[in-house]
Amino acid sequence: MPVRQLGESERRAVERLLDLDPFAGAQVAERVAARGLAWWRAEGRxxxxxxxxxxxxxxxxxxxxxxxxxxxxxxxxxxxxxAGEERICSSIVGRADAVLGLWERLDGAWGPARAVRANQPLLVTDGLPPVPPDPQVRRVGSGEVDRLFPAAVAMYTEEVGVSPLADDGGRSYRRRVNELVRAGRAYARFVNDRVIFKAELAVVTRRTAQVQGVWVAPEWRGRGIAAAAMAAVVRDALLRVAPTVSLYVNDFNVPARRVYERCGFRPVGTLATVLF
Structure with a gap:
């Protein structure tokens, strides 16, 4: 069957499909809800x-x-x-079978990839965490972006492998951090005005709040603060934002996977990411 670009007239059909995979398709669902399918509004096709x-x-x-x-x-x-178009995306991300199938066919035209993360468990919870939440983890205030931003840069650089400051001096990344703070979707624990834990609800739909950007300051790792900190984020998200909380994690990040398990997350599939 031919592939075609969809427009606003097919929005209901798209929304029905997205409802069938509310966690792996959360980022797309958020964009469709906010801007529809018209390409000039959606910043994509x-x-x-x-x-x-x-x-x-x-x-x-x-x-x-x-x-x-x-x-x-x-x-x-x-x-x-x-394969006949120039690559404009910085990553391919989604259900592992589809992402790896796409990359197998596109690597000749779009390669090379900077990294292929083929096994990223997709996790979901809809219950309050059994771990007591850390009372010092809270939403970041609008006047605290300057304190949060260095931690956000450190997390991004560590996770993605490149600095978000590289292309435009960090202006677009700072705008994104500002947006999350203004929306009440950025969390942190501060010690002496320094962020030692952070996380964001990077994607929010009517079905789920997807956590990304989880980071603990290197000197605080191994002290057992992450589970209670994540419990605080999950609790607030469930009570205030969405009926479920979801996230995906690299399979090799065993400490993080243990933290999420302690907080009540369960696996619902596997994602993959190809980074350029």
């Missing part, structure tokens, strides 16, 4: 696979490339189209 009355899969193409509910034939069809 949504490609569809399937008959007009039977949409089977979608693929978001913007800063990231994210397939949702993409079967083998859909992956092949998306890749056939994308």
């Amino acid at each position: 949504i490609l569809g696979y399937g008959a007009r009355r039977n949409l089977e899969a979608i693929c978001w193409l913007g800063g990231n490339l994210t397939p949702v509910l993409a079967s083998g034939p859909a992956v092949a069809a998306f890749a056939d189209l994308l």
Whole structure:
């Protein structure tokens, strides 16, 4: 079946698909809810696979490339189209089978990748954590961005492998941090005006709040603060923001996986990320 760019007239069909995979497709769902499918508003395109009355899969193409509910034939069809275009995304992220299938077909045209993280457990919880929350973890205030920003840069550089200051001196990344703080979606624990723990609700939909940017200052690691800190974030998110909290984690990050398990997260699938 041909792949086509979707418009606002097919928004309901797209939303129905996103409801079938509310955690892996959360980032796309947030964008669709906020800006619809018109490409000039959405800062990206949504490609569809399937008959007009039977949409089977979608693929978001913007800063990231994210397939949702993409079967083998859909992956092949998306890749056939994308291989003829210049790469504009900085990563491919989504369900592991679809992401790795896309990358197998696109690496010749888009490669090389800077990193391929093939096994990232996708975790979800809908219950208050059994771990007592850290009362010192709180939402970051609008006047505290300057205190939060160095920790955000350190987390990004450690996690992604490049500095967010590289392209434009960090202006776009700082805008993003500001947005999260203003929306009440950034959390931190401060000690002597310095951030020792941070996390954000980077994606929020009516189905889930997705945590990203979890970071503990290096000198505080191994002291057992992460579980109680995460419990505070999860508790606030469940009570104030969304009916579930989700996140994904690198399979090799064993300490983090143990923290999330202690906080009540359960696996619901596997994601993968290709970084450029």
